[in-house]
Amino acid sequence: MKKQHKKRSRDAKIFGRVSAILIFVLLTISFFFVYDIVLIAMSDDEPEVPVISEVEQPEIPEEPQVPEITEEPIKMYISDKTVYLAHLRADGKSYTFPFKIDEEATVQTLLDRAGVKITENDYINLYEITTPLFEDIYVEIGRITYEEVTETVAIPYQTEYVDMIYAIWKKNNLVDTEGKNGTKTIKKRIKYVNGKEDTVTILSEKITKQPTTAVVYRDVSHLLDLGNGKPADYIFDMEVELTAYTYVEEGGLVTFTGDDTRVGYVAVDRSVIPMHSYMYIVTDSGFVYGYCYAKDTGGAIKGNKIDLFLPSLKDTNMFGRQKGTAYIITYGDTE
Numbered sequence: 001m002k003k004q005h006k007k008r009s010r011d012a013k014i015f016g017r018v019s020a021i022l023i024f025v026l027l028t029i030s031f032f033f034v035y036d037i038v039l040i041a042m043s044d045d046e047p048e049v050p051v052i053s054e055v056e057q058p059e060i061p062e063e064p065q066v067p068e069i070t071e072e073p074i075k076m077y078i079s080d081k082t083v084y085l086a087h088l089r090a091d092g093k094s095y096t097f098p099f100k101i102d103e104e105a106t107v108q109t110l111l112d113r114a115g116v117k118i119t120e121n122d123y124i125n126l127y128e129i130t131t132p133l134f135e136d137i138y139v140e141i142g143r144i145t146y147e148e149v150t151e152t153v154a155i156p157y158q159t160e161y162v163d164m165i166y167a168i169w170k171k172n173n174l175v176d177t178e179g180k181n182g183t184k185t186i187k188k189r190i191k192y193v194n195g196k197e198d199t200v201t202i203l204s205e206k207i208t209k210q211p212t213t214a215v216v217y218r219d220v221s222h223l224l225d226l227g228n229g230k231p232a233d234y235i236f237d238m239e240v241e242l243t244a245y246t247y248v249e250e251g252g253l254v255t256f257t258g259d260d261t262r263v264g265y266v267a268v269d270r271s272v273i274p275m276h277s278y279m280y281i282v283t284d285s286g287f288v289y290g291y292c293y294a295k296d297t298g299g300a301i302k303g304n305k306i307d308l309f310l311p312s313l314k315d316t317n318m319f320g321r322q323k324g325t326a327y328i329i330t331y332g333d334t335e
Contacts (some may be wrong), residue, residue, distance in 0.1 A: 002074070011079035016062055028290050033252040033306070035070060058118060058296060062251060064095065076244075078193050082101050082135070083098045083099060083100050083101065084098070084099060084101065084133075084134065084135035084136070085098055085136060086098075086099055086105070086133045086134075086136075086137050086139070086141045087096070087100075087108050087123065087136065087137065087138045087139065088111070088114050088116065088140075088141070089099060089117045089138070089139070089140045090111075090114070090139065090140070090141035090143075091116070091141070091143065093113045094194065095110075095113075095114050095116075097110065097114070099133055103264055104128055104132070104180055105132070106129065106131060106132055106134065107124065107127050107128065107129050107130070107131045107139055108129045108130070108137060109133065109168055110133060111129075111139075111141075112265065116141060116143055117127070117213045121145070121146075122141055122142060122143055122144055122252050123139075123141075123142045124139060124141060124142075125139065125140040125142070125143060126248070127139060127274075128167065129191075129216045131247040133224070138165050142193050142194055142196070142322070143193070143194050144193055144198075145191075145192045146189055146190065146191055146192070146204070147189070147190045147192065148187065148188070148189050148190075149187070149188060150185055150186070150187045150188075151186055151188075151189075152183055152184070152185050152208070153183070153184060153185075153186055153187075154183060155181055155182035155209075155210075155211045155213040156181055156182055156183040156211065157179035157181050157182070157212055157213055157214055158179070158211070158213045158214070158217050159179060159211055159213070159214040159215075159216060160214065160216070161216050161218055162215060162216070162217050162218065162312050162314055163218050163220040163310070163311035164217050164218065164219060164220065164312060164314065164315050165219075165220055165221050165223065165224065165263065165310055165311060165317070166244070166287060166310060166315050166318055166319045167217075167314065167315055168219045168221055169221065169287050170287075170317060170318065171301065172265050174217040175248055176214070176215055176216050176217060176320070176327075177212070177213070177214055177215035178212070178214060179201060179211070179212055179214025180211060180212035180241040181211050182207060182208075182209045182210045182212075183207075183208045183209040184205055184206060184207045184208055184209075185205070185206050185208055186204070186205050187202075187204045188201060188202050188203055188205045189201045189203055192236070196204060200265070202330070205236075213305075218313050219260075220263070221261040222291065223262075224263060224264070224265070224288070224290045224309065225264055225290045225292070226278075227290060227291050228293070230282070230327065231280050231291075231327055231329055234279075234327040234328060234332070235328045235329065236286045236327075236328050236330045236332055237325055237326065237327045237328065238304060238325070238326050238328070239304065239305060239320075239323070239324075240281070240298060240304045240305065240323075240324055240325065240326045241303070241305045241307045241320045241323060241324075242283060242305075242306055242308055242319075242321070242323065242324045243306075243308070243319075243321050244307065244310045244311065244315070244316035244319040244320075245267065245298070245307050245308075245309060245310075245316060246306045246310055246311065246312055246315070246316050247261065251332055255267075255295040255296040256275065256296045257276070257295045257296070258295045259295055261296070261309055262309065263291045263294055263310065263311060264290075264291070264293065264297070264308060264309070265295040265296060265299045265306060265309050266279075266281070266289075266292050266293070266306050266308050267294075267295075267296035267297055267301050267306070267307035267309075268296075268297065268301060268304050268305075268306055268307075269301050269303055269304075269305065270297055271331065272303060272304060273294050273306075273326075273328065273332075274294065274331060274332040275295065276293060276294060276331050276332030277293070277294040277306050277327075277329075277330060277331055277332035278291070278292075278293055278329045278330040279293075279294070279326050279327055279333070280326070280327040280329060281290070281294075281306065281324060281325070281326050282324055282325055283322045283323070283324040283329075284322065284323045284324055284325075285322060287322075289308050291329075292308075294305060294332060296309075302305060304316055305328060306324075
């Protein structure tokens with residue numbers, strides 16, 4: 001009985017040890033199996049990391065283009081309808097009113113809202129009463145008034161310069177005439193825009209006093225070529241009848257030879273004294289015309305007549321008709 005009990009006890013110990021070993025082995029196998037499952041699951045979740053070589057640089061993505069933002073004009077909304085502003089300037093005041101787009105307002109609507117009245121004389125800049133309003137329209141009213149005035153103004157006098165040669169030599173009593181202004185009345189209409197003078201319209205003019213022309217006598221004796229007196233050498237001399245002419249008489253402004261008329265050119269009868277002849281003339285009264293050229297002719301110049309050119313009509317009238325001597329120095333061509 002005792003031997004059997006020992007044998008059972010030993011068998012129980014062996015069985016316990018074998019069971020413990022089996023349990024340990026199973027636990028170890030289970031641990032590694034679970035560990036592999038966890039690793040596989042983790043490897044599936046991680047993204048692949050590309051390998052960067054030392055030669056190739058990673059491509060840097062471009063910055064995204066930011067679209068340009070354009071600001072739209074600010075709009076006002078009244079009762080969910082877009083409106084615009086209209087501006088008015090009148091009588092020194094400025095007005096600004098909003099209008100709805102579908103209101104179909106005109107310039108007249110703007111005037112009515114501001115309580116501004118206009119007359120037929122007033123004007124509206126650039127627009128008409130019926131012009132439709134639009135965004136930021138600027139309407140300006142010009143107030144126009146008229147005034148008629150009559151004023152007396154001076155008429156400036158003119159000055160006449162009279163050149164003299166013979167009269168100076170004759171020592172005639174030449175007294176300058178003092179000039180005096182005249183007067184006239186002018187009736188005119190003045191147009192005012194917004195109180196400022198704009199235009200002036202002459203309605204009528206009436207001379208109430210004629211101006212007096214001033215007369216100034218001038219000595220132009222220096223135009224004569226007197227030389228050293230009577231020439232010592234000349235071809236011949238001849239007794240002549242002398243008259244005088246000037247710019248306003250026959251002969252005009254150009255001589256027969258095509259030269260401009262001037263002191264020192266005389267008119268002759270070509271059959272007696274050829275053109276371009278050079279001579280010296282003196283009157284019997286002692287007036288020396290001096291050295292001169294035959295450059296002109298005249299219908300009344302026949303025979304031994306010579307017409308002297310003097311600078312003014314008054315001088316020729318004072319000279320009149322005289323006797324004298326012509327010394328022919330050179331005898332010009334006969335043409």
